[in-house]
């Protein structure tokens with residue numbers, strides 16, 4: 359309430375990317391003492407972070423305390439991991455991480471179209487895998503799963519892509535809990551073509567080889583675009599099942615001009631992907647989750663992402679078939695208490711309806 363009334367209107371006037379980096383920097387500072395981390399935890403949760411077994415989920419063999427994970431893009435550099443955990447998230451997906459440092463597209467490249475809808479054309483900016491590796495090592499042991507989102511530099515050809523993804527996976531094979539394959543960012547020309555069946559098969563094979571038989575312990579997910587046709591999604595489902603990887607993260611940002619166009623000519627003409635609390639975008643990603651869940655009978659594990667910002671939007675994606683959820687733009691739209699308030703809302707919903715675990719909700723629309 360205080361955030362939305364007083365703070366968010368101020369932030370709306372500032373450069374979105376600069377704000378994001380400043381908040382991340384402040385959160386990292388909080389990590390230097392247990393006391394400051396605790397203050398952050400109490401401020402975001404109104405007390406200690408929620409811990410309740412009813413919220414626990416298991417996806418791709420990874421156990422999460424609750425279903426909420428910080429999605430790729432919020433912490434590309436592994437610089438605020440303990441702080442994000444203290445906000446109430448059960449895990450963080452770091453990245454996208456690229457083999458070599460990359461500046462990304464010219465600024466400005468991240469905009470709040472409305473206070474809770476974002477358009478970004480960052481173009482996979484990354485300090486490169488060595489720097490991210492050092493940052494992650496700084497933490498030592500962490501209490502939560504950390505995923506590494508694998509990306510590639512924009513000058514990598516389709517032919518070299520499998521080895522470029524594999525190099526990052528190899529680097530993190532001992533300290534990532536799971537991996538996700540980013541073949542769906544709209545801001546790297548040609549990247550989304552890697553979602554084609556042949557490309558995807560070759561990339562998955564290379565990443566699996568780089569993990570050298572470790573895959574039982576290191577689950578792999580493919581992160582897909584919401585702008586795919588049903589046939590393309592079905593192709594991906596087949597590849598996921600045939601290759602025996604854990605599942606799908608659905609979805610990345612949308613390029614849809616109809617979603618952008620609603621907000622006026624300025625946004626329609628800008629390149630970049632839309633994320634956050636846009637009704638059409640949320641529906642798009644939820645319908646893809648639903649399609650994957652119903653066509654595979656739940657055989658393919660799904661992490662749902664796209665506009666999760668409150669208990670209702672979280673429930674929608676769980677009911678469609680997601681086992682866990684990711685949030686990026688919601689941290690800006692709702693503020694740092696977003697995970698805490700969703701977790702509390704889910705518990706209230708479960709208590710009201712006599713639901714004992716989240717597995718009872720997952721896929722309930724499609725059973």
Ligand SMILES: Cc1cc2nc3c(=O)[nH]c(=O)nc-3n(C[C@H](O)[C@H](O)[C@H](O)COP(=O)(O)O)c2cc1C
Nearest residue numbers: 429430431453454540610633634664665685686687
């Ligand atoms: C500023 C920003 C940067 C992002 N960077 C990445 C990225 O590097 N890799 C990736 O796979 N997804 C990236 N994403 C996509 C998010 O992980 C997520 O799929 C998308 O934003 C939808 O979730 P949301 O509505 O909760 O933001 C980014 C999103 C935003 C808003």
